Amino acid sequence: MFAAGLLLALVYKQAPAQIPAYRARPADVNGSVAELCARVRTAGAERPGFATVSHRQKMARYDVSYYKLNISLENNSRSVSGVVTIRSRALVSNLDSVAFELYPALVIDSVVVDGQRSPGWRRQEGDVTVGLRRAVAANTLFSTLVYYHGTAPNGSAAAIGNALDTGVDPNFGVSCTWSLSEPYHAYEWWPCKQVLTDKADSSDVWVTTTALNKVGSNGILARTVALPNGKVRYEWKSRKPIDYYLISVAVAPYTEYVNYANPAGGPRIPIVNYVYNQDALAFYRTEIDRTPGFIDYYSSLVGLYPFATEKYGHAMAPIGGGVEHQTMTTQSEFNFTLTAHELFHQWFGDNVTCGAWEDIWLNEGFASYGEYLALNRFSGASAAQQWMDNAHFVSMNIRNASTGVWETAPGGSIRVSDTTSVGRIFSSRLSYKKGAAVVHMLRYLLNDDTKFFRALTTYQNTYAGRTARTADLQRIFEAEAGRSLQYFFDQWYRGEGFPTFAVRWNQVGSSIYLQTTETPSMPSVTPLFDTELDYRFTFTDGTTRTVRQRQSQLVASFGLTDARTVSSITIDPDQWVLNGTAGTVERDNALVLATRQAAASVPITVFPNPCRNQLRLADFTAARAHAEVRDALGRIVLRQAVTSTAPLLDTRHLAPGWYHLRLITPDGNVSQARFIRAAE
Numbered sequence: 001m002f003a004a005g006l007l008l009a010l011v012y013k014q015a016p017a018q019i020p021a022y023r024a025r026p027a028d029v030n031g032s033v034a035e036l037c038a039r040v041r042t043a044g045a046e047r048p049g050f051a052t053v054s055h056r057q058k059m060a061r062y063d064v065s066y067y068k069l070n071i072s073l074e075n076n077s078r079s080v081s082g083v084v085t086i087r088s089r090a091l092v093s094n095l096d097s098v099a100f101e102l103y104p105a106l107v108i109d110s111v112v113v114d115g116q117r118s119p120g121w122r123r124q125e126g127d128v129t130v131g132l133r134r135a136v137a138a139n140t141l142f143s144t145l146v147y148y149h150g151t152a153p154n155g156s157a158a159a160i161g162n163a164l165d166t167g168v169d170p171n172f173g174v175s176c177t178w179s180l181s182e183p184y185h186a187y188e189w190w191p192c193k194q195v196l197t198d199k200a201d202s203s204d205v206w207v208t209t210t211a212l213n214k215v216g217s218n219g220i221l222a223r224t225v226a227l228p229n230g231k232v233r234y235e236w237k238s239r240k241p242i243d244y245y246l247i248s249v250a251v252a253p254y255t256e257y258v259n260y261a262n263p264a265g266g267p268r269i270p271i272v273n274y275v276y277n278q279d280a281l282a283f284y285r286t287e288i289d290r291t292p293g294f295i296d297y298y299s300s301l302v303g304l305y306p307f308a309t310e311k312y313g314h315a316m317a318p319i320g321g322g323v324e325h326q327t328m329t330t331q332s333e334f335n336f337t338l339t340a341h342e343l344f345h346q347w348f349g350d351n352v353t354c355g356a357w358e359d360i361w362l363n364e365g366f367a368s369y370g371e372y373l374a375l376n377r378f379s380g381a382s383a384a385q386q387w388m389d390n391a392h393f394v395s396m397n398i399r400n401a402s403t404g405v406w407e408t409a410p411g412g413s414i415r416v417s418d419t420t421s422v423g424r425i426f427s428s429r430l431s432y433k434k435g436a437a438v439v440h441m442l443r444y445l446l447n448d449d450t451k452f453f454r455a456l457t458t459y460q461n462t463y464a465g466r467t468a469r470t471a472d473l474q475r476i477f478e479a480e481a482g483r484s485l486q487y488f489f490d491q492w493y494r495g496e497g498f499p500t501f502a503v504r505w506n507q508v509g510s511s512i513y514l515q516t517t518e519t520p521s522m523p524s525v526t527p528l529f530d531t532e533l534d535y536r537f538t539f540t541d542g543t544t545r546t547v548r549q550r551q552s553q554l555v556a557s558f559g560l561t562d563a564r565t566v567s568s569i570t571i572d573p574d575q576w577v578l579n580g581t582a583g584t585v586e587r588d589n590a591l592v593l594a595t596r597q598a599a600a601s602v603p604i605t606v607f608p609n610p611c612r613n614q615l616r617l618a619d620f621t622a623a624r625a626h627a628e629v630r631d632a633l634g635r636i637v638l639r640q641a642v643t644s645t646a647p648l649l650d651t652r653h654l655a656p657g658w659y660h661l662r663l664i665t666p667d668g669n670v671s672q673a674r675f676i677r678a679a680e
Contacts, residue, residue: 019289022336024375024383031394031433033337033371036321037364038428040180050184050194050420051101055127058099059193062088065141067247068204069190075213075251076175078164080106081149082208084191088142094135098144101126101187101194106150108191113144126187146191153188163188164249169318169332174276176252178317178330181245183357183425192244197355197467199241207249208233214254216274216315218247218326238327240307241465243353248325250274250315257281261292261312263299271295272313272328280316287334288314290378294343297377298370302456306351306464312343324367326350336379337371337387344370347460355467357419361493362473364426365414365435372436385575388440392578395434396498396521408580410521411496414438415470437578438492442477444576445488445532447548451480487639491529492578497522499529500580501551506591507566512537513591514569515557516549517666521580527641528554528626536573539564546573553626553664604663604671610678613652617663620647625663625671632658651677 027033051059064086071082086100098113103126111118111130121130136142152164163185166177179189186192205217211232219238226232254274261269271291275281281288295312299305305312313328322331322338324345331338348366368391376384398409412430419425426432443452458476459468470493478485498521505514514535520526530552537545541564549558569585605618620642627649629638640649642663649661656679663671 022379024379028337029386031390035428038426040321061092065201067200070206072208073251075177078152083147086144090136090140093138096135098130100191102191103188109147114142167318172276172280176317178250179248186244199243202239205236212253216250219310246326261295263296266304266308270311274315284334303460340374341367341371352463353467355469358416359470360431361414361435364431368432368436369439391433413496455480495526498578501583503585504588510561510563513559518554536570538568540567554666602671604673606673610676615649615651617647622665625665628662630660
């Protein structure tokens with residue numbers, strides 16, 4: 001039986017070949033990949049499956065160093081049984097219990113800790129606490145073996161995430177069992193600690209199945225072992241740090257097809273593809289063969305593929321999209337942007353994983369931007385621009401479920417405030433598309449691709465094998481920019497909405513005058529988007545000139561000199577900045593701008609001065625204004641909206657010292673004051 005199984009799962013090696021140039025299709029640029037990836041994760045997620053706060057506190061008493069799954073699975077069943085080893089280091093003195101998570105329907109047969117059988121355990125929903133016969137001393141390694149069996153839940157049984165599922169592919173008729181544990185659902189098929197910041201240093205996944213099947217998983221296939229009764233055990237090992245939700249299995253009577261990447265400065269990397277059968281291989285081979293080029297290209301941009309000493313690969317499963325399981329992505333099909341998206345996750349999501357689900361844009365926004373990068377490289381700038389135009393449209397609009405009509409969506413932050421909502425975590429509009437738009441704006445902000453890609457490489461090198469938060473990324477970009485970017489992340493990460501710009505302009509002789517008015521879509525949350533903006537001037541002789549200006553207040557004015565006659569002006573012609581399309585550009589023959597001198601600014605009284613937590617504006621009479629605070633070195637350290645009903649600044653986060661305050665009203669009036677933030 002085992003020999004027959006090998007014959008049915010032939011291994012095909014790719015000879016080097018020229019892959020045809022790629023012509024982008026509508027599906028590549030219309031946002032469908034984000035929809036697929038988001039839908040895969042939210043399908044069946046009827047309720048969140050995360051541990052209680054008290055249970056998380058118990059799990060914080062140890063650090064996982066190694067997982068080993070030694071389980072039995074078939075390609076047509078959700079039944080699972082076996083033993084999972086959790087090797088950990090105690091972080092407290094006299095650890096007398098071990099806490100982990102396991103779905104209630106899965107039966108625990110026994111638990112053995114350091115060779116001693118546990119006297120008992122307590123289960124409350126998915127929270128499991130196991131008593132120890134002998135306490136573990138602090139900073140000591142110990143092993144917990146959980147023997148269990150049962151049937152993983154699915155939607156019809158009130159499942160949480162369908163983390164272990166089975167189905168028949170509708171196109172090729174192959175039955176398959178696969179895992180999909182993100183974000184909180186690994187515990188539906190194996191006992192684990194679902195805490196993002198506790199990556200295991202290494203892992204093994206051993207799966208026993210019928211010999212006709214093959215099993216795909218993480219890392220390197222160390223060996224296959226023929227067993228009695230027509231069974232075989234696949235033994236996968238990875239010696240790279242891995243988060244719980246990235247540990248995966250895929251079981252089917254696969255055909256194996258291997259091709260190779262050859263990134264500059266790195267080893268030859270095998271790409272192990274488990275496809276349903278030869279028909280599937282023939283159908284998808286051209287698209288599969290694009291993967292080596294993607295790996296080589298991404299490696300040149302952000303650093304060598306992080307798992308180059310192991311492998312990359314794909315395992316097919318009828319999931320309706322893709323999931324970036326570490327070193328072996330699970331995909332239902334192969335198309336350009338889906339393959340590019342899931343591969344870029346190996347850097348952004350797998351090598352460096354978001355440290356909290358509120359920062360999921362660090363995974364999904366960057367993986368989505370990988371689509372843009374791949375399109376630009378392999379299909380051309382036009383396809384990439386279409387992709388970004390769509391990303392902007394989706395970020396600012398939402399389809400009405402009842403009418404099917406797209407409507408403006410003025411709000412929405414890429415920061416996930418409700419991490420109990422799987423749908424919100426994997427919002428294709430916010431986490432994927434707006435996240436990618438923010439990455440693109442960071443590139444525009446630096447205005448230097450060397451600095452941009454160096455920042456991404458630094459992020460990868462600094463947090464390799466670990467987790468990172470948005471603040472960590474911010475610090476790296478600030479180092480490249482040479483200034484604080486707090487305002488940018490306040491606007492685009494914590495803030496909501498987007499700006500719309502309206503331009504009035506005039507030309508008198510060789511003098512060109514512009515006045516740009518910004519209208520934020522959610523002024524109660526984000527009253528101003530401080531951003532640079534490109535203006536493209538087209539002249540009557542057919543020539544053009546592009547000028548970059550900073551919009552640091554709601555109404556900004558500037559002028560320039562050019563002897564050519566302006567015929568039209570385009571705002572943000574290359575669509576770098578996420579901004580509304582309702583903005584207008586119109587000539588105003590009455591517009592002649594005078595430069596507002598700083599000396600003409602009106603002083604304003606502030607108190608108490610020195611202040612601590614708050615600074616009040618004594619004679620503030622405008623309806624609203626934008627406050628900008630600079631430190632003694634001229635760096636902007638605080639931006640805040642001020643209204644007549646709340647004429648004060650929150651200064652609690654400022655360091656002690658001298659500061660300069662500017663208040664800018666929508667009509668361009670400026671008030672100034674100096675104040676001191678006192679030491680506590």
